[in-house]
Amino acid sequence: MTQSRGYAAQSATTPLAPYQFQRRDPKGRDVVVEIMYCGVCHSDIHSARNEWKNAVYPMVPGHEIIGRVTAVGSEVTRFKVGELVGVGVIVDSCRSCPSCKAGEEQYCDNGATLTYGVTDRHGDITYGGYSNNIVVDEHFVLKVSEKLNPAAVAPLLCAGITTYSPLRHWKVGPGMKVGIVGLGGLGHMALKFAHSFGAHTVQFTTSESKIEDAKRLGADEVVISKDANAMKKQASSFDFILDTVSAPHDINALLQLLKRDATYAQVGLPDTPPTLFMGDLIFKRRNMSGSIIGGMAETQEMLDYCAEKGIVSEIEMTSIDKINEAFERVVKADVKYRFVIDMATLK
Ligand SMILES: [Zn+2]
Numbered sequence: 001m002t003q004s005r006g007y008a009a010q011s012a013t014t015p016l017a018p019y020q021f022q023r024r025d026p027k028g029r030d031v032v033v034e035i036m037y038c039g040v041c042h043s044d045i046h047s048a049r050n051e052w053k054n055a056v057y058p059m060v061p062g063h064e065i066i067g068r069v070t071a072v073g074s075e076v077t078r079f080k081v082g083e084l085v086g087v088g089v090i091v092d093s094c095r096s097c098p099s100c101k102a103g104e105e106q107y108c109d110n111g112a113t114l115t116y117g118v119t120d121r122h123g124d125i126t127y128g129g130y131s132n133n134i135v136v137d138e139h140f141v142l143k144v145s146e147k148l149n150p151a152a153v154a155p156l157l158c159a160g161i162t163t164y165s166p167l168r169h170w171k172v173g174p175g176m177k178v179g180i181v182g183l184g185g186l187g188h189m190a191l192k193f194a195h196s197f198g199a200h201t202v203q204f205t206t207s208e209s210k211i212e213d214a215k216r217l218g219a220d221e222v223v224i225s226k227d228a229n230a231m232k233k234q235a236s237s238f239d240f241i242l243d244t245v246s247a248p249h250d251i252n253a254l255l256q257l258l259k260r261d262a263t264y265a266q267v268g269l270p271d272t273p274p275t276l277f278m279g280d281l282i283f284k285r286r287n288m289s290g291s292i293i294g295g296m297a298e299t300q301e302m303l304d305y306c307a308e309k310g311i312v313s314e315i316e317m318t319s320i321d322k323i324n325e326a327f328e329r330v331v332k333a334d335v336k337y338r339f340v341i342d343m344a345t346l347k
């Protein structure tokens with residue numbers, strides 16, 4: 001077995017604490033990664049605290065992983081020892097269903113294997129990136145350019161691809177007016193991508209203190225969504241809106257801002273169903289949709305695009321012994337815009 005050290009939650013109500021565990025010995029197609037950095041995603045907190053009611057303990061969270069390859073199995077063809085790599089939200093899928101065959105492994109009809117907190121196809125519980133190493137099939141390992149700050153690349157593995165994929169799927173580009181709802185870990189990446197793709201980009205936020213930041217990160221306009229007059233001025237003018245907010249909010253007021261036939265895509269997952277007024281869809285044939293991360297090929301495309309364009313996440317570094325404080329600050333939205341754990345602090 002592969003010896004590992006990390007930080008785990010032992011129950012929904014206990015803070016994360018040091019934990020020793022084992023991962024499988026690398027098989028033929030496995031890559032062993034020594035973890036350098038891991039981003040702190042809001043999902044890590046929902047999961048560690050069992051807010052989605054499906055937690056498996058002990059839980060080692062973390063699915064925005066950057067590290068270096070320290071060993072490869074005999075059948076590995078794409079990676080060599082020493083390479084900089086990333087691991088994101090999923091580490092396996094069935095590889096044979098229509099979604100997997102289409103390169104959309106995240107929608108695997110038999111269930112993609114999450115990087116932490118589930119039983120994998122070997123029968124082991126998966127443990128995430130708040131740890132010193134990870135063993136992953138090479139199909140689910142990404143190549144990372146040496147050109148960018150690797151710590152700031154880590155959040156691209158979840159926050160980045162979660163926003164890149166829907167913006168690409170709905171073909172956001174020049175000549176389009178695109179709204180981004182929420183300016184947090186996901187929202188700030190959505191803003192950077194929509195701006196980079198050449199769209200006229202409008203940031204929606206409830207907080208006036210974020211106006212300057214939004215402009216710096218690429219917003220052509222910023223709308224305070226609590227300001228009814230400001231919202232009215234934007235009516236029926238958007239080609240696409242990407243909503244990154246998981247807290248309860250008025251989706252109907254935002255739907256009314258879409259043009260006829262335009263699409264509203266949700267990537268923030270509220271834990272209670274929102275109230276939707278169907279008239280807002282019916283009277284202008286608007287579309288309501290959703291999206292989750294991206295397939296492995298698209299995730300690689302996103303990382304390559306970011307290396308070419310110099311796009312990374314805005315991060316605040318933290319150490320593993322401060323992870324419980326970091327969780328509290330994420331819950332209060334008190335981070336610009338993503339915590340990244342320097343895993344050297346685990347030693
Ligand atoms: Zn995530």
Ligand SMILES: [Zn+2]
Binds near residue numbers: 094095
């Ligand atoms: Zn599948």
